[in-house]
Amino acid sequence: MSVLTHIAVIDDDEAVLDSLRLYFARQDVETSCFASAQDFLAATRSGQRFDCIVSDVRMPGMSGLDLVQHLKGAGLAAPVILITGHGDVDMAVAAIKVGAFDFIEKPFDEARLLASIQNALNKMQQPEIDAVELETLQSRFNTLSARQRQVMELAVAGLSNKEIGSQLKISPKTVENHRAWVMERIGARNIAELVRIAMKIQAKP
Amino acid sequence: MSVLTHIAVIDDDEAVLDSLRLYFARQDVETSCFASAQDFLAATRSGQRFDCIVSDVRMPGMSGLDLVQHLKGAGLAAPVILITGHGDVDMAVAAIKVGAFDFIEKPFDEARLLASIQNALNKMQQPEIDAVELETLQSRFNTLSARQRQVMELAVAGLSNKEIGSQLKISPKTVENHRAWVMERIGARNIAELVRIAMKIQAKP
DNA sequence: CAGCACTTGGGTATTTTCACCTAGGGACTA
DNA sequence: TAGTCCCTAGGTGAAAATACCCAAGTGCTG
Numbered sequence A, B: 001m002s003v004l005t006h007i008a009v010i011d012d013d014e015a016v017l018d019s020l021r022l023y024f025a026r027q028d029v030e031t032s033c034f035a036s037a038q039d040f041l042a043a044t045r046s047g048q049r050f051d052c053i054v055s056d057v058r059m060p061g062m063s064g065l066d067l068v069q070h071l072k073g074a075g076l077a078a079p080v081i082l083i084t085g086h087g088d089v090d091m092a093v094a095a096i097k098v099g100a101f102d103f104i105e106k107p108f109d110e111a112r113l114l115a116s117i118q119n120a121l122n123k124m125q126q127p128e129i130d131a132v133e134l135e136t137l138q139s140r141f142n143t144l145s146a147r148q149r150q151v152m153e154l155a156v157a158g159l160s161n162k163e164i165g166s167q168l169k170i171s172p173k174t175v176e177n178h179r180a181w182v183m184e185r186i187g188a189r190n191i192a193e194l195v196r197i198a199m200k201i202q203a204k205p
Numbered sequence C: 001c002a003g004c005a006c007t008t009g010g011g012t013a014t015t016t017t018c019a020c021c022t023a024g025g026g027a028c029t030a
Numbered sequence D: 001t002a003g004t005c006c007c008t009a010g011g012t013g014a015a016a017a018t019a020c021c022c023a024a025g026t027g028c029t030g
Helices: A015-027 A037-045 A066-073 A089-097 A110-142 A146-156 A161-168 A174-186 A191-203 B014-024 B037-045 B064-074 B089-095 B110-142 B148-156 B161-168 B172-186 B193-202
Strands: A007-008 A030-034 A054-056 A082-083 A102-103 B004-009 B031-033 B050-055 B082-083 B104-105
Touching: A015 A110, A030 A174, A030 B014, A030 B161, A037 A054, A037 A066, A054 A066, A054 A110, A066 A082, A066 A089, A082 A110, A082 B082, A089 A102, A089 B089, A089 B104, A102 A110, A102 B089, A110 A191, A110 B193, A146 A191, A161 B089, A174 A191, A174 B004, A174 B104, A191 B193, B004 B014, B004 B037, B014 B031, B014 B104, B014 B110, B031 B037, B037 B050, B037 B064, B037 B110, B037 B161, B050 B064, B050 B110, B064 B082, B064 B089, B082 B089, B089 B104, B104 B110, B110 B193, B148 B161, B148 B172, B148 B193, B161 B172, B172 B193
Parallel strands: A007 A030, A007 A054, A054 A082, A082 A102, B004 B031, B004 B050, B050 B082, B082 B104
Antiparallel strands: none
């Protein structure tokens, strides 16, 4: 891990915050501390991004569980590691189900937490590349006109130009032209690529 | 719930098994009991299917956690609800991560278990249709010969018959023949369908 | 109004795919 | 040994896609 890694730590207990801040500093990890989930969210709203989020579960206001749900809802993919003082199995189950990356009981070994973070960062590295690629594809798709999208949809469904033409009540020749435009704009070199791209795009939202 | 619902209960403790058997019988739920994960797997191998699996975590031989991993690996989608005697948070986290549907601590309310089962069945109803379809596709794919799979892979990647031929060092004509076999066996009517099927198959494992 | 993008349609030629068919050689099995 | 399955490859003819070209009408915008 390096100073390039930026972690958010959220806990209403000042002592825990200080302790983790010190520990992470020694590990060469950049850390931002927040006393509440709301404070943290305010920071993200002003554009700050974190590679990983470490949060207490039980806090006044928004709980760690609420935070995970909120982040997932907002589409923020940063992994969240929850820490709890009580050995609460039901809470752990609920946390993992809503998408928390890990759930660690207090008192915990700091190395255990670091290992979990490391693990989270490794797992998240791959999908991040996909996410960037998907945004590119999405933006390309958005440049298509309505007609071009219709043609693309039907082409991806496996219809021939003739079939598409009769469905849209235009000549197969026109379909051919639209199709060529679609392929060029999307950046697909053949139908197989177009289908894969279409599936990726429609899978996310 | 009705007698149409068929649940597997796995526990090495005969008393627990009897208790749950009785309880489920009163709830009009068909139940099959197994003293070990191995016994259960033997039953599935001979074709038995269950709507939901309730299993103890700590058992001699294969643990409940191992069972979940094994089932996921085998592509069996039936929800697994794990029960444990010890309030083990780490175990719960691991279980949910590998795909267990729920993780319940003993001693537990039997109604709580039933609610979880109900929940699992509801959640699984929709994907089950997809799962069945996917199993069909998977089995069809398995009937393909090695050569046919190679051709299918390359075709799905968007290569033309000529390109595939030069890659596999066979004539384009032979590729054409293989391709026709693949399409027929998989049940795809055009390349777009084939690509979607291929993506579905390789997405799961 | 002139320019631009989009839609529509056609032409022409080449390439590719699809749907049939035949056919030999190799490996495995009842 | 005969049957079956697979891989190989060729032929024919129809259908479709691809790659270029062209042009006319529409609608929006600087």
